[in-house]
Amino acid sequence: MTSAGSTARPRVFLVEDEPALARALADMMTGSGYDVETCADGAEALRTAHLRAFDLILLDVMLPSLDGFEVAAGLRRRGVGIPILMLTARDELSDKVMGLKSGADDYVTKPFEAEELLARMEALLRRASPGRRSEIGSHDFGGMRVDFSKRKLTRGGQTLDLSEQESRLLQYLVEHRGESVITRETLLKEVWGYDTVPITRTVDVHIAWLRQKIETDPKSPEFIITVHGRGYRFAG
Ligand code: CA
Numbered sequence: 001m002t003s004a005g006s007t008a009r010p011r012v013f014l015v016e017d018e019p020a021l022a023r024a025l026a027d028m029m030t031g032s033g034y035d036v037e038t039c040a041d042g043a044e045a046l047r048t049a050h051l052r053a054f055d056l057i058l059l060d061v062m063l064p065s066l067d068g069f070e071v072a073a074g075l076r077r078r079g080v081g082i083p084i085l086m087l088t089a090r091d092e093l094s095d096k097v098m099g100l101k102s103g104a105d106d107y108v109t110k111p112f113e114a115e116e117l118l119a120r121m122e123a124l125l126r127r128a129s130p131g132r133r134s135e136i137g138s139h140d141f142g143g144m145r146v147d148f149s150k151r152k153l154t155r156g157g158q159t160l161d162l163s164e165q166e167s168r169l170l171q172y173l174v175e176h177r178g179e180s181v182i183t184r185e186t187l188l189k190e191v192w193g194y195d196t197v198p199i200t201r202t203v204d205v206h207i208a209w210l211r212q213k214i215e216t217d218p219k220s221p222e223f224i225i226t227v228h229g230r231g232y233r234f235a236g
Pocket of ligand 1: 016062063
């Protein structure tokens, strides 16, 4: 796939309000093959984490406006299933339990060694890997089967070809099924590779084409659902 080079680096959302630590961690992770975006505020993290296709969230506990537990719980309430690794202080032992209860997947205690953090991150990414782009080859839904490597859709004994763009769009939707909304902006960035988002109906046009192929009634779709004013979600 043409975007493989740009998507092979896992994307990490680093939520840490201590500037020196955030910078050191970002440098270390970037040097280890991750794409890192940082955020220093709990409420902002909760608002923005689901807007980008992150593979992993590193979440500090003590943050301005909302603490890490509240952010983790809020993300899970919103249906965001990205693995969360909490960064807790050593004397916050009970925090570990709270962190996991709030929806975090694992924790590391400060201060930690870079190697330990990277090992935990890799373990979480491996666990989450069935949903990762590089892994998924086919998907069955609604009596249909889509094979992404061959760009074929089998439906009712019929085989339809998907264009490369349709296949990549559907693959992205499948890999993010269950998320409450996939925005047009996200799709333009992740499927089309636009860094700055142009004003375009590209996404809607391709969604319409895809609906023609996978929906029984494209006017009242049951798989690619419109989230009014925001984007789409996938229910297959
Ligand atoms: Ca902090």
